[in-house]
Amino acid sequence: MKFPQNNSIDTWLDENGSPEIAKLVEKNLAIANKIQELLKDRGLKPADLARMLEKKPSEISKWLTGTHTFTTKTITKIETVLAEDIIHIEAQKEYVYLKVHVNQEEELEDTLFENSEVFATENSLDKKVS
Helix, strand or coil: CCCCCCCCHHHHHHHHCCHHHHHHHHHHHHHHHHHHHHHHHCCCCHHHHHHHHCCCHHHHHHHHCCCCCCCHHHHHHHHHHHCCCCCCCCCCCCEEEECCEECCCEECCCEEEECCHHHHCCCCCCCCEC
16 A cells, blocks of 8 residues: 555554554654664765765655655665664674582572673672672
8 A cells, every 4th residue: 555645644544554553654664763863963964875875866865755665675785884783783692601600519590691891800709690
């Protein structure tokens, strides 16, 4: 279904949308706004981004309206030429399992420790437990 140009996005979503479409539109708008913010911070215009990506300025204009559905490939290309992430993905936590020996005779159960700066030094006795 073609998006009507004379209605607002909210009106169209109320009449035709679903929660998934509403979330998609919200994310597309957020991505477009972030790209515009990055361009502004760098003193660039959409035409500059078009040149950097070897795209037509009209295509970049469409992207920046927020109605374009971005692929991860396109987002990655934009992030690369602007040298900044548009989408931030939280890094997965890494864990280290340690066996602690007391008096070299008693063995304690395995303990889960979060990988942190504390473990950056070998001789540190401080441990961060998660």
